Every structure is written in structure tokens, then in C-alpha cells.
Amino acid sequence: MGAECGDYLSRIYELLDGELDEAARTKLQAHLDECPPCLDEYQLDKLLKALVQRSCACEQAPDTLRVQIMQRIMTVRVTEFRPSEG
Template sequence: MGMGERDKLSSAGRTDCSEALLRVYEFLDGELGPGECAKIQAHLDECGPCLNEYNLDTTLKALIKRSCNAEHAPDALRTSIMTRISMTVFRIEGG
């Protein structure tokens, strides 16, 4: 099944490759609801190329976690990042 054929599956209520790959990190991090999780899992069960990408992302995430587990961001960096996030959210919400 080619990429175009797989993408057409979304019109039948299924998840297409672009959506599955776009949401793979949300899926990995458990940030999706049960219905969305089921849709992504069903797509991965049927689509070898997306499953390969998922497996690569899983391996990469595990490697990063293992490599960076002992290091913590300095407090000043955390504060700076949180401030920037807050400012960005404020700008989006405040217009």
C-alpha cells in the first residue's frame, strides 16, 4: 500500500500516516485520550513504515532518557524557560 493509499484511509474514519507520525510523541508520552490512543495504535498495527518510525522514536527516547538521567537543568535555566513559556502562552491567549 502506497503513502497516497494509506492517506486515503483517513476519509473512512481512520488515522492517516501524516496524523500518526505527527502525534507519535504524544502517543509515546501518554498525552492522548483513550480514543485517540486507540486510533494511533490501530494505524501502527496496520502500517509497517509508521511502526518502524514509532520504534525508532521509542529507541531514541529511551537512549536520551538513559543518557541524560543523571543531569539536571540548572535552576536559572528552568526559570528562564518557564518564564518564556508563560510569556508565549500569555501572548497567544491575550492576543
């Protein structure tokens, strides 16, 4: 994982929340295409978001899976990076 990954990872949440403009979104997606670790985190966060949104249909998501995802996301959040780009 490169030094710039922290910046991209912090933007994954913004991307999923629809808070990035098109230029930032394009840049982030280009990075995800060439950085498997970041793509992995993106997919996990996307999955978690989908699970939360469908919380009333949680029978389709085993509790163990939810817990594993939550733990992964919590780990990312605990080591939260600040965007260094000005």
C-alpha cells in the same frame, strides 16, 4: 505510506509523551498494527526516547547507532505534518 500517515506520525510523539487520551491512543495503535512504515517510526522514536532517558548509560548504545536514530528522527521532524483532524 498513506495520506493519513502524516497525521498519525505527528501523534506518535504525543503517544510517547503520554498526551493522548485512550480513544486517540487506541486509534493510533490500530493504525500502527496495519502500517509497517508508521510502526517503524514509532519504534525508532521510542528507542530514541529510551536512549535519551538513559543518557548516563550511553555506553550500551554505540554512537553510530545514536547518530543514525537522531538523523531518522530529525528527518521526520523536518517534514512534520499537521493534524488535519478537527
